[in-house]
Amino acid sequence: MANQTISKRKRPGRPAGQSDIRERILDAAEVLFAEQGYAGASLRHVAQAVDATTALITYYFNSKENLFREVFMRKGCEVAKTRMETLNALMASGRQPSVDELVRAFLAPSIQLRHTKQGRAFLRLHSRLHMEPEALSFELRRKVYDESTRAYARVFQQALPALDEIVVMKRMSFIIGAYLYSFSDTNRMDELIPQSQMDNHIGIELDEIVEFATAGMLGMVSTLASSPVT
Numbered sequence: 001m002a003n004q005t006i007s008k009r010k011r012p013g014r015p016a017g018q019s020d021i022r023e024r025i026l027d028a029a030e031v032l033f034a035e036q037g038y039a040g041a042s043l044r045h046v047a048q049a050v051d052a053t054t055a056l057i058t059y060y061f062n063s064k065e066n067l068f069r070e071v072f073m074r075k076g077c078e079v080a081k082t083r084m085e086t087l088n089a090l091m092a093s094g095r096q097p098s099v100d101e102l103v104r105a106f107l108a109p110s111i112q113l114r115h116t117k118q119g120r121a122f123l124r125l126h127s128r129l130h131m132e133p134e135a136l137s138f139e140l141r142r143k144v145y146d147e148s149t150r151a152y153a154r155v156f157q158q159a160l161p162a163l164d165e166i167v168v169m170k171r172m173s174f175i176i177g178a179y180l181y182s183f184s185d186t187n188r189m190d191e192l193i194p195q196s197q198m199d200n201h202i203g204i205e206l207d208e209i210v211e212f213a214t215a216g217m218l219g220m221v222s223t224l225a226s227s228p229v230t
Contacts, residue, residue: 022060024050030071034124038132075122076144082109083148103213111206127184175213
């Protein structure tokens with residue numbers, strides 16, 4: 001009992017006057033993981049960014065891996081939740097949602113993140129997730145997005161009965177890849193169109209990518225429906 005008491009006393013407590021320190025750590029880690037990746041960003045870098053100690057970060061998050069998990073899940077779960085809420089509202093109308101409506105509902109929560117510095121950092125972090133350790137990245141994607149992605153895939157199939165599940169999932173993966181590349185500002189638009197007047201932060205409009213992604217999801221539907229299997 002005495003040893004346990006000593007151990008607890010040695011554990012760093014929350015600094016006085018910094019009740020928001022946990023959120024500040026998450027914000028700083030989000031930016032650093034987005035810029036440097038999981039391997040490049042250390043707890044020391046995060047601690048320096050918030051003027052804290054690594055011991056304090058360990059107090060709240062236990063390890064860098066857990067910190068990365070919480071950073072990703074904080075906004076990832078919000079995106080997935082909003083997608084499901086919008087899909088449920090569409091289905092509650094009693095009619096089959098159009099492909100355009102489904103694409104818009106799926107993409108809108110992510111493009112909204114572009115309006116804030118932290119949201120843009122999350123999108124960059126998300127876009128490079130495939131470069132992170134597979135055990136961690138696959139676990140996070142399954143945990144955060146599996147339910148909503150599969151739910152949308154089922155409703156896309158209902159809207160496009162000529163397409164089987166494999167084709168729908170392929171086209172959804174194309175849409176996901178396109179929006180992550182575009183929304184995360186890794187698309188070199190400022191280099192390819194240096195004289196463009198696009199705003200640096202909100203240059204990609206939801207209507208543009210919805211039109212593009214809807215056409216992709218609809219592609220070859222009429223041909224598949226009318227052509228014999230060869």
